[in-house]
Amino acid sequence: MKHVIVVGAGQAGASCVARLRAKGFDGQITLIGEEPFPPYQRPPLSKAYLLGEMERDRLYLRPESFYAEQDITLKLGTPVTAIDPVEQTLTVGDDVLHYDDLVLTTGSTPRRLPAAIGGDLDGVMVVRGLQDVDAMAPRFAKGARVLIVGGGYIGLEAAAVAAKLELSVTLVEMADRILQRVAAPETSDYFRQVHSRHGVDIREGVGLDHLTGAEGRVTGAVLSDGSTVEVDFVLVGVGIVPNTQLAEMAGVEIDNGIATDAQGRTSDPHIWAAGDCASFPLNGQQMRLESVGNAIDQAECVADNILGSDRPYEAKPWFWSDQYDVKLQIAGLSTGYDKIVTRHGEDGVVSFWYYAGDQLLAIDAMNDPRAYMVGKRLIESGKSPAPDAVADPATDLKALLKA
CATH class of the missing domain: 3.50.50.60 (FAD/NAD(P)-binding domain)
Structure with missing residues (x-):
């Protein structure tokens, strides 16, 4: 058998x-x-x-x-x-x-901080599996001070949870802006404002120099700009291997x-x-x-x-991220874009459409499932609507699928 x-x-x-x-x-x-x-x-x-x-x-x-x-x-x-x-x-x-x-x-496996800069101190954690989250859950107590290292989606989602539970949250991102590796400046700006409204202290262009501790437990951080932060625990979100x-x-x-x-x-x-x-x-x-x-x-x-199908894998990339009351839905791959088209919808929803020349590559939709679904179908079918039509709030999105 x-x-x-x-x-x-x-x-x-x-x-x-x-x-x-x-x-x-x-x-x-x-x-x-x-x-x-x-x-x-x-x-x-x-x-x-x-x-x-x-x-x-x-x-x-x-x-x-x-x-x-x-x-x-x-x-x-x-x-x-x-x-x-x-x-x-x-x-x-x-x-x-x-x-x-x-x-x-x-x-x-999530990347961890090197022991040389304090990565082995008690209270320095990553999110990988169920046991990791069970272990860190008691630390998410109201008023606790958390440092989040990394301004990608993992770090931002952790910051949102911590802020909702009324922790004091500092997030550091070594790059010039959060989400720099994966999203347009417009998406970075959107989420920076969302987190700022919830009291998260976001520091961009600032890395972690080293962590400090007492009796083997993390107590603070020294940042690359010389500033210091007192912490009760640290969450590391700097990518995976x-x-x-x-x-x-x-x-x-x-x-x-x-x-x-x-x-x-x-x-x-x-x-x-x-x-x-x-x-x-x-x-x-x-x-x-x-x-x-x-x-x-x-x-x-x-x-x-x-089982013998011999069919090639045809990737249809889609992703999502939940932060506070914002659901970000992403379709496509934005690599190589040279233009962002912004579409504003009803009730303050917004979507950013990535173009390379006249070709639609990807979409980031914030609380706008209609724009996401239409954008996803357009990308998967190889259709690229005119940027002006996408930007015009009067354009019926579904009509773009029939064009």
């Missing part, structure tokens, strides 16, 4: 095994996860779950009974320690398992993550990869997308191809 093993029990791993069964695969399926929990959603961890607005059971992608009902073996709380690509075996705990196809959905260790152990090619071809296969014909850890060919380079949508779509494509 054919055996498919999926290593990494996150969104991609869960999507892959469910798709295999849904498409009629009747062989053996094993899903292996390092954490002791069944697959769960990560985006709500640092938002609704941390705020106490979501119970743990609601985080789970499916009831645990689903896996038993679908005859999917779960091996949780035990990491894979060895892969032998020649024998097509892997070691997990005391077991050596044979695979016909192996799917690596190992995700990513794809988990490629198992792939390297198996000898497969690494290029901006675990390199795959258009079908999701690595340089080893029996090993596949999907999700945050995997890169795929797009526009002449190996692209890696860190999003729930990509994890689901790429993992389902891999499942289909294990």
